[in-house]
Amino acid sequence: MAIPFSFMFYNTENFYDIMDDPLTMDDAFTPDGTNKWSKKRFNDKVTKLTKVIRDIRQPNIPDIIGLAEIENKNVINSLLVEMKQQGITQYSYVHYDSPDERGADVAMIYNSKTFKVLESIPIHVHLPGIEDRTRDILHIKGIIPGDIVIHLFITHFPSRREGTDLSERRRYFVASELRNEVYKVLEKNPEENIIIMGDFNDTPDDNSVDEVLGVEKTFDPIEKSKLYNLLYLRYKKGIGSTYHKGWLLFDQIIVSGNMLSSRKIDCKPEYADIFNPSYLLHFDNDRRVSPNRTYRGGYTGGYSDHLPIYLHIYLK
Template sequence: MLIFFCSLISLSNFAQDEPSARFVFYNVENLFDLNDDTLTVDEEFTPDGAKNWSQTRYRDKIERIAKTITAVGGWELPAIIGLCEVENRNVVLDLLDHRLLINKGYKAIHKDSPDRRGIDVAFLYDPQLFQPISSNWISIRFENEPDTRTRDILHVEGVIFASDTIHAFINHWPSRWGGVEATIPKRVTVANTLREHVDSLFLIAPNANILIAGDLNDNPVDRSVYSVLGAKNESDSVQGALVNL
């Protein structure tokens, strides 16, 4: 389980008297419904599959995810939530209909990805605090493996606190299945693709507020994150650089 959270505090100037909101990223780990999607490899999460997936187990998983989100939020539920490993929009909506979350009125941005198992990323937001302007899905192509597909990167541009524009990138990079060394090029490819999009934003808006979150399946010191993406420790960063929180 991977959970990341941070506070968004007047992104333009970090003034102490400005309102704040919480952002959470959560790898919910195989949030599948019971249905067999014939276009993906999801058979193990069906009633007849290896996981003996059932309505009870599915509802229990939704319950635990909802409790985790509320626990991270404390007295205030997060304004923005990034998710990965959700099977489809239906499971996202089931989560948002849970008794602990339904009164928040979260909205969801989601699209089925080309991942072979059918697991996707999603973006949830409180419309009272965050108003989306646009969203787009960044496809990943591997030069030496043209038939290999992975999760798209979700880019959401929106306004928070009715004043600051932020660009959020929600990621789920290729896993280390098959060996760490053998899969490094895939994560480097995704990092390069993401960096290109970030650089294009900085060209248009040098002071753009950019938030990158996700399960990168790499560590902060690994090549994909430190060298390619260029995310440094705050003490090592320069103005306009990406900071590893």
């Protein structure tokens, strides 16, 4: 009998606590800051994020939950407390404070009954010749049911805030660092199971993902030591995870070929998708649809400016 196992990734859009951290640029997300970030608004965000986690894979919730734009352990613990209040008690997390100047990190929440952490490490990315600091890449090695070892890489590439051309080389560099770490694992064993989840701030066709990271977009043939983009087929149909002058697929799930060809794992591109129920969407007066974000000019009380993505697999 196959055992179901699932992953999700969610860029939570500025999931900050309300306290000022003097070491990061989080002033806007304080009660006196420009966003008037209050305890009430924070608690509402926690409730909303927990709802998404509960709804994305009913009747269960994902075994592995990758998160981006997480300020610190306080906000993760707030999520875990809310989950426990709803009867979800077996979850723990992995998080490291990164040098990102905004204090926005990646993290992982996981079901401690179905996933055992063997090793975890933050991969520091030093952007050459650039003063700006960026997020670490989180690398976690663990065991899932069936004594199957997997390597997880959770990432959040530099944003396009300063314009695509100006920021592009930063994403190239992070993609190169990620590729080096992934292929260190594959050089030791080409049959390792690797899953990369993240917000790449680029689409599958952009050079950082397509050429630098070297991700395949077709699935015939499958080579065990190559990387494959499970959401590319959705992207080709015009489906995205965030919106800027149209839908963009910045949030992606990438796996090693062995995940797709292993005799122990049933993993297919059609098992991955974007979660987009109506409550996560905003419909404007021009009938345009975009993510129901927390801030849209001012505070709107939405969920995030990204939609979550997920992957369901079956362990044989």
